Amino acid sequence: MSQTHRDRPWVFRTYSGHSSARASNALYRGNLAKGQTGLSVAFDLPTQTGFDSDHPLARGEVGKVGVPIGHIEDMEALFAGIPLDRMNTSMTINATAAWLLALYVAAAERSGVTASQLSGTTQNDIIKEYLSRGTYVFPPEPSMRLTTDIVAYTVANIPKWNPINVCSYHLQEAGATPTQEIAFAMANAIAVLDAVRARSDVPAEAIPDVVGRISFFLNAGIRFVEEICKARAMAELWDEITAERYGVADPVLRRFRYGVQVNSLGLTEAQPENNVIRIVLEALGVTFSKRARCRALQLPAWNEALGLPRPWDQQWSLRIQQILAYETDLLEYEDLFDGSHVVEKQTRALIDSAKEELARVAKMGGAVAAVESAYMKQQLVAANTRRLREIESGERTVVGVNAYQETEPSPLTAGQSILVVDGSAERDQVESLRAFRAKRSAGEVTSALRALDDAIVSGHNAMPVSIRAAHAGVTTGEWADALRKRFGEYRAPTGVVAGESSAATGDTESVRKRVRVLASRLGRPLKLLVGKPGLDGHSNGAEQIAVRARDVGIEVVYEGIRLTPAEIASSARDEGVHVIGLSILSGSHGVLVVDVLERLRAAGCGDLPVVVGGIIPEEDARALREAGVARVYTPKDFDLTRIMDEIVDVVALQAGEAPAQRAAGERSP
Amino acid sequence: MEADLVARLRNRDRAAVAAALNLADDQRPGPRAQALALLDALERGEASPGSARIGVTGAPGAGKSTLLDALLRGLRRTGQTVAVVAVDPSSQRTGGALLGDRIRMRAGGGDDGVFIRSMAARDRLGGIAEQTWAAVAILCAAFDCVFVETVGVGQSEAAVADLVDTLVYVANPGSGDTLQFMKAGLLELVDVFVVNKADTGAPAQRTARELEAGVRMAEREAKSWEPPVSLVSARDGTGVDALLATLAAHRRYAIDAGALRARRASGRERFVIESLTRRYGTFGVAAIGGSEGVIEQLRSDPARSSFGAASALGHAIESALGSPR
Numbered sequence: 004m005s006q007t008h009r010d011r012p013w014v015f016r017t018y019s020g021h022s023s024a025r026a027s028n029a030l031y032r033g034n035l036a037k038g039q040t041g042l043s044v045a046f047d048l049p050t051q052t053g054f055d056s057d058h059p060l061a062r063g064e065v066g067k068v069g070v071p072i073g074h075i076e077d078m079e080a081l082f083a084g085i086p087l088d089r090m091n092t093s094m095t096i097n098a099t100a101a102w103l104l105a106l107y108v109a110a111a112e113r114s115g116v117t118a119s120q121l122s123g124t125t126q127n128d129i130i131k132e133y134l135s136r137g138t139y140v141f142p143p144e145p146s147m148r149l150t151t152d153i154v155a156y157t158v159a160n161i162p163k164w165n166p167i168n169v170c171s172y173h174l175q176e177a178g179a180t181p182t183q184e185i186a187f188a189m190a191n192a193i194a195v196l197d198a199v200r201a202r203s204d205v206p207a208e209a210i211p212d213v214v215g216r217i218s219f220f221l222n223a224g225i226r227f228v229e230e231i232c233k234a235r236a237m238a239e240l241w242d243e244i245t246a247e248r249y250g251v252a253d254p255v256l257r258r259f260r261y262g263v264q265v266n267s268l269g270l271t272e273a274q275p276e277n278n279v280i281r282i283v284l285e286a287l288g289v290t291f292s293k294r295a296r297c298r299a300l301q302l303p304a305w306n307e308a309l310g311l312p313r314p315w316d317q318q319w320s321l322r323i324q325q326i327l328a329y330e331t332d333l334l335e336y337e338d339l340f341d342g343s344h345v346v347e348k349q350t351r352a353l354i355d356s357a358k359e360e361l362a363r364v365a366k367m368g369g370a371v372a373a374v375e376s377a378y379m380k381q382q383l384v385a386a387n388t389r390r391l392r393e394i395e396s397g398e399r400t401v402v403g404v405n406a407y408q409e410t411e412p413s414p415l416t417a418g419q420s421i422l423v424v425d426g427s428a429e430r431d432q433v434e435s436l437r438a439f440r441a442k443r444s445a446g447e448v449t450s451a452l453r454a455l456d457d458a459i460v461s462g463h464n465a466m467p468v469s470i471r472a473a474h475a476g477v478t479t480g481e482w483a484d485a486l487r488k489r490f491g492e493y494r495a496p497t498g499v500v501a502g503e504s505s506a507a508t509g510d511t512e513s514v515r516k517r518v519r520v521l522a523s524r525l526g527r528p529l530k531l532l533v534g535k536p537g538l539d540g541h542s543n544g545a546e547q548i549a550v551r552a553r554d555v556g557i558e559v560v561y562e563g564i565r566l567t568p569a570e571i572a573s574s575a576r577d578e579g580v581h582v583i584g585l586s587i588l589s590g591s592h593g594v595l596v597v598d599v600l601e602r603l604r605a606a607g608c609g610d611l612p613v614v615v616g617g618i619i620p621e622e623d624a625r626a627l628r629e630a631g632v633a634r635v636y637t638p639k640d641f642d643l644t645r646i647m648d649e650i651v652d653v654v655a656l657q658a659g660e661a662p663a664q665r666a667a668g669e670r671s672p
Numbered sequence: 673m674e675a676d677l678v679a680r681l682r683n684r685d686r687a688a689v690a691a692a693l694n695l696a697d698d699q700r701p702g703p704r705a706q707a708l709a710l711l712d713a714l715e716r717g718e719a720s721p722g723s724a725r726i727g728v729t730g731a732p733g734a735g736k737s738t739l740l741d742a743l744l745r746g747l748r749r750t751g752q753t754v755a756v757v758a759v760d761p762s763s764q765r766t767g768g769a770l771l772g773d774r775i776r777m778r779a780g781g782g783d784d785g786v787f788i789r790s791m792a793a794r795d796r797l798g799g800i801a802e803q804t805w806a807a808v809a810i811l812c813a814a815f816d817c818v819f820v821e822t823v824g825v826g827q828s829e830a831a832v833a834d835l836v837d838t839l840v841y842v843a844n845p846g847s848g849d850t851l852q853f854m855k856a857g858l859l860e861l862v863d864v865f866v867v868n869k870a871d872t873g874a875p876a877q878r879t880a881r882e883l884e885a886g887v888r889m890a891e892r893e894a895k896s897w898e899p900p901v902s903l904v905s906a907r908d909g910t911g912v913d914a915l916l917a918t919l920a921a922h923r924r925y926a927i928d929a930g931a932l933r934a935r936r937a938s939g940r941e942r943f944v945i946e947s948l949t950r951r952y953g954t955f956g957v958a959a960i961g962g963s964e965g966v967i968e969q970l971r972s973d974p975a976r977s978s979f980g981a982a983s984a985l986g987h988a989i990e991s992a993l994g995s996p997r
Contacts, residue, residue, distance in 0.1 A: 526698035
């Protein structure tokens with residue numbers, strides 16, 4: 004057998020972290036031992052939104068969707084025994100990215116590694132937080148300043164760091180078409196680079212190096228041919244933009260470098276074993292074409308629509324990458340698609356349409372303006388509404404969901420098939436945080452916070468003072484509070500006021516009729532409150548529910564994200580709604596929903612029906628129903644009109660009416 | 673029953689406020705009669721000048737909710753209690769509505785002195801319907817200051833102006849709505865102009881200058897209030913206190929000059945005519961002497977509430993037309 008040349012594979016990662024720094028460290032070490040080649044840190048929502056674990060808004064969220072990092076000792080524990088000078092670490096952190104990077108640098112320094120030896124990525128992309136992911140804290144302008152503080156700092160001090168991952172990933176999750184994904188991501192990158200270029204502390208000759216450090220984070224959906232073309236289109240467009248707009252002469256610095264997490268939102272709860280096949284195909288979309296191959300790949304686990312994956316589930320996804328890179332001959336060839344007129348034609352079409360969209364956004368004043376005016380958000384909500392309608396109508400096939408639902412019982416889901424996080428994680432974390440606060444030097448903390456405030460007010464780079472604060476023992480909540488005080492907080496436009504959605508189907512007409520009939524019996528139009536308790540900012544589901552409810556004639560009070568149970572209860576009473584819809588994707592439904600129910604009772608609205616949607620395992624759903632929740636919806640409930648019909652049932656039942664007889668032969672819920 | 677509810681409203685019992693608002697929205701005959709009795713009692717028992725009623729209107733995207741949030745915080749600092757009726761358009765096709773104003777009004781979170789109620793405009797273009805009048809009457813019983821927020825669509829401002837003591841128009845810098853505004857001939861309805869987003873700098877300044885020029889050109893009654901133009905940034909708080917002072921000054925002016933009383937009286941007259949016309953048509957109103965007849969009736973009995981008058985005159989129309997209810 005002759006020795007053939009093989010390209011070096013991309014970096015293998017798994018997005019992970021939960022419960023505590025120590026538990027996550029054990030997970031990381033296990034994953035590395037199995038052949039993972041980089042780390043991808045998932046932080047919990049309080050850490051992402053700048054709250055300490057004992058803050059009221061953190062209740063129920065600590066250690067849920069990621070690891071809680073409250074101070075330098077948590078960061079040290081997270082990487083204990085992992086040599087940071089040889090590790091490539093990606094951190095999914097945005098609003099508080101400057102702080103988590105500061106903690107990472109400080110923890111490295113304590114282990115004898117200097118900042119200049121570090122390599123990795125901070126996601127640090129605030130625009131998509133406003134559009135989709137929802138863990139923003141500050142208004143756009145100061146957020147962009149923090150983003151560029153990190154860019155300016157790392158280019159000078161951590162040369163191997165990717166200071167920002169411009170994300171189109173979450174745009175696709177929010178419903179973006181490939182054209183929108185390309186155009187909005189490019190507009191976002193331009194906004195960041197323009198802001199860096201405008202800084203007085205970044206000399207013009209440093210701009211090519213800055214451009215060379217910008218990386219992207221893409222989604223890869225199941226339409227994998229289109230995804231290949233999308234990545235190729237982005238590579239070409241980025242090369243053009245960096246050459247023309249930023250005058251980068253060196254083609255190496257113009258390379259389109261990107262990491263990927265393949266589509267999690269498209270994974271199905273029904274027949275979840277099929278997700279393995281989806282993940283493989285989606286991985287192909289971003290590795291097939293050498294010219295546009297990802298630099299790092301993280302694959303979700305097959306059971307993510309059911310709940311948190313176990314280590315074995317994550318191992319299975321890692322094995323997919325290893326088989327693709329080491330068993331197949333993929334890495335032995337030049338680009339497989341060069342010269343393909345089909346791929347070339349589709350790529351060209353995407354570039355052309357993306358350029359048109361990019362020009363539209365530029366005319367509005369760029370990405371930040373298009374966020375603030377809600378243009379981008381409205382476009383995404385409308386695209387997502389169309390996508391969901393296609394699934395409902397069967398125009399878009401989702402195997403096991405809207406087609407081929409017949410199935411044998413799956414041995415994979417018999418018994419416990421997800422990870423259950425120990426309920427004591429939050430309590431332990433709060434205790435260790437308090438112990439940490441008690442032992443640190445109050446004087447050092449105060450003076451570090453004063454230095455931070457001075458830098459914020461005077462406009463100096465926030466990174467050096469944040470690193471100092473990390474060493475001094477400042478906590479995540481204290482750091483973010485210092486910035487909140489100067490920057491204020493922000494609420495992004497929701498996009499749900501976008502015009503009418505696409506033409507009504509027969510289904511919506513019949514529900515609308517029921518809504519009208521019920522309204523005349525109730526004496527006034529049906530009114531629904533939609534909101535998201537807790538810190539989870541993934542608002543796409545809640546938005547689609549709100550839009551569909553409006554389309555069946557319901558008056559919808561859309562209250563948005565980051566609400567306390569007390570706020571939801573008092574809004575529901577003040578607004579005089581007939582029913583409440585809560586959406587929670589962070590897994591903290593147990594604590595938060597029960598809290599809402601209790602506060603409703605205390606507000607004298609105990610009989611107000613509550614429906615809940617989220618990634619909710621059946622056992623939890625049963626517990627919620629027993630606690631008084633009228634209906635629980637999970638990702639398998641894709642038929643929004645059907646959900647509306649049931650909401651009408653719920654309200655009618657509350658008003659003392661029997662639910663309407665449904666025609667025989669309808670889909671089961 | 674009304675007496676009890678009235679007392680609970682005056683004590684700012686939030687459950688009672690919410691229940692009264694639900695009742696006032698209820699179109700079934702029984703609740704409607706109860707609501708009319710309640711509203712009649714509230715209006716007759718109203719102190720003079722009573723709570724401040726302020727309308728906030730402007731084009732979509734002008735930042736009305738964000739501005740209101742800043743005003744609420746400012747008023748709360750001075751100890752005043754505040755309520756907001758936020759009106760958003762309904763879909764004309766489906767009848768549904770997306771009411772999203774709470775998102776930007778976070779001042780209310782956990783504060784007992786703030787009450788926000790979202791309302792759908794239903795089939796009213798500007799959203800000022802009988803229910804809005806009723807909501808304002810109920811909220812005035814419980815709160816020191818009541819705001820009505822509506823989307824300005826060029827035709828609704830007059831209806832808002834009838835309902836409030838002070839009408840604020842929020843302009844979006846550089847959007848060209850100033851010109852729209854002048855064309856619509858609404859200058860004489862507005863009491864205070866606000867150019868929001870003053871942090872945008874030059875565009876805000878330019879819009880303010882355009883508005884000032886417009887105000888100077890408008891023909892207003894002699895000695896009347898000349899509407900000031902306030903530059904405000906709801907985002908960083910610039911100009912919010914000054915705007916609150918301007919609103920207070922307008923209220924003082926209106927009370928002292930007797931304008932408040934006159935405005936409320938004429939507003940009520942138009943409300944009753946409008947309400948009767950919607951219910952019975954111009955033909956019905958003609959049966960009791962047309963608008964002039966209605967105004968005459970109202971002036972002959974100033975102690976009567978507008979809701980009570982609308983109800984009684986409705987009965988008069990029904991019997992004049994000979995149609996049983």
